[in-house]
């Protein structure tokens with residue numbers, strides 16, 4: 023037998039041994055799980071039998087409550103243990119299929135013993151719980167695997183640095199318990215495995231990359247020192263992948279203190295949220311809070327305002343050029359994205375200390391209980407030095423006190439008696455029961471007491487909704503105050519066309535419509551009046567993907583909302599598709615971030631070498647872009663004449679499918695164009711149109727606008743109109759680049775007679791034209 027075959031046989035024996043150990047442990051755990059399950063079922067069935075219920079005396083009621091609570095706690099504790107055991111069993115199943123993916127042999131300088139370490143998605147001890155059979159990829163020692171090739175190596179532990187030598191580095195592909203591939207690697211984590219990982223077809227959900235994490239990516243994943251980590255990575259360089267493995271790493275590293283709801287990920291669109299939703303569960307971790315920034319803002323806006331999505335804004339920018347209001351809105355968009363506008367809001371807020379905040383009347387049955395003037399007078403009578411949100415708290419307390427007084431007076435009015443007469447039998451019975459209980463103590467017992475009681479119940483019910491609204495600060499008319507900013511106030515310095523911008527904004531606000539460019543400023547302003555949502559103090563880590571799409575103002579607002587949160591920003595300046603609104607974004611070096619650490623990723627893994635070699639010529643930024651060495655065919659330009667676009671597209675789709683590629687995205691500049699293409703093709707082929715409400719997609723043929731394809735990848739991309747008429751402005755460059763870089767294996771661009779200038783920037787030998 024050759025040496026290689028020998029090695030393979032020894033390694034397979036070890037895999038078999040590990041699987042046997044897992045099976046033994048699984049069996050033991052399984053019987054524990056069965057016991058627990060029965061226990062939980064029994065507890066649920068007998069829940070009420072084991073609770074002592076006695077409501078006769080107040081003391082008995084308290085005792086009953088305690089007894090229910092105790093029983094519920096016991097049940098929930100058992101359920102949670104049962105859940106954990108279930109999770110562990112699932113992990114065992116995964117490990118039986120593929121126990122590990124790597125091995126390193128390491129000789130510590132002090133020990134001189136050759137340790138063989140096998141690395142997989144979870145740690146595993148043998149049945150006797152004495153030796154590690156598998157090390158978790160996140161364990162400190164596992165960093166050796168990602169950071170070093172054979173030779174001298176160091177890793178860090180809590181106790182300090184450990185030095186030694188790696189004598190072997192081996193990678194495995196194990197499926198269903200069988201070694202399908204085994205490679206001893208030199209410099210980086212072998213091309214073999216990476217080639218395999220990248221050569222497959224696109225999937226509708228992202229996969230974890232733990233077996234092939236690259237050294238640069240590992241720096242992002244394991245970074246613990248920075249409060250603000252900024253990653254600029256070219257398209258397809260693994261930013262999202264690194265972000266997700268980083269979350270899994272942090273959850274492992276800080277497992278005692280960091281829970282899934284302490285970590286928030288802002289993603290670019292709902293499709294992306296579902297695209298990445300499997301990675302953490304695949305790694306055995308619970309999913310964290312994932313939302314779009316739009317979702318986040320919408321939750322806090324209130325006032326029945328409708329918020330424009332960034333996608334609608336982009337659609338407006340791309341399709342409404344030429345309308346009367348367009349130029350003004352573009353100017354407004356630009357200004358409202360800047361920190362100058364934030365300063366302007368601060369200036370306005372400072373002035374509101376003296377006057378100008380708008381309040382709402384507190385009304386009840388069409389009568390004003392407390393007028394807005396009274397509220398305003400009370401507010402402005404408070405010490406000027408007290409911060410506005412604190413003054414609002416004081417106003418709130420004052421209003422509630424006033425309402426309590428009014429409530430008492432209201433009780434004796436006629437309308438209350440009318441309502442009492444309309445009460446149902448149940449309310450009367452309840453009243454009698456209550457009064458009987460009180461009677462035992464007070465000795466009261468007559469009809470007037472009952473009436474009194476019922477009156478107070480009716481008034482209480484009617485006033486409770488007012489109180490709730492007061493507690494939500496609805497007495498402050500934030501919208502009207504913000505509107506005054508544009509109608510009644512003259513800032514010291516203003517941008518060009520400020521008057522027109524103001525008119526346009528005021529008219530939108532009158533319609534209760536918040537454009538995307540106004541959404542963040544509005545919430546920031548609301549925070550200056552009412553204070554910000556305290557719940558966000560629980561967020562310990564915030565990860566922002568596609569960070570280049572955030573304006574200076576939006577990012578400053580995020581920092582203001584999460585002052586104690588560690589942040590990781592990941593993005594690519596080349597894909598900054600909102601540059602029409604904001605040229606400043608958090609990824610541009612030294613913009614406005616303050617203290618931060620920056621990591622750059624320049625290798626692109628998603629697309630074939632041919633696609634990267636083509637797209638890099640028209641990439642907007644200066645970043646170095648290196649392709650990973652995976653071969654494919656050159657991008658193709660098809661110069662059709664417009665009349666037979668459908669035939670042209672179907673022909674392209676067929677030739678792509680003949681290569682065995684399944685997920686083909688027709689990526690358009692706008693939703694409008696996507697709908698046209700969809701209508702053109704829907705009778706000929708099965709095709710899905712993706713819009714901003716689409717939350718997931720199936721493999722197959724899709725049509726979608728560029729802004730919804732962000733962060734996602736497809737086997738093949740077809741750009742149905744890559745002509746000079748479609749992409750001609752400088753601001754189209756990032757759009758075109760983003761669309762092209764979604765392709766893993768094939769890129770086809772259909773152009774008219776004149777392909778767009780960006781294509782012309784690439785040397786002719788980087789593409790084929792027919």
Ligand SMILES: Nc1ncnc2c1ncn2[C@@H]1O[C@H](COP(=O)(O)OP(=O)(O)OP(=O)(O)O)[C@@H](O)[C@H]1O
Pocket residue numbers: 216219220229231234235236239255256257258259260261262263264593594627628732733734735763
């Ligand atoms: N180390 C790796 N091992 C295996 N696959 C990888 C690795 N790094 C990246 N990839 C793959 O490359 C593709 C692109 O990765 P990812 O989407 O994370 O890149 P990105 O930088 O976020 O891209 P973009 O900014 O263009 O959306 C994915 O298919 C991912 O699985």
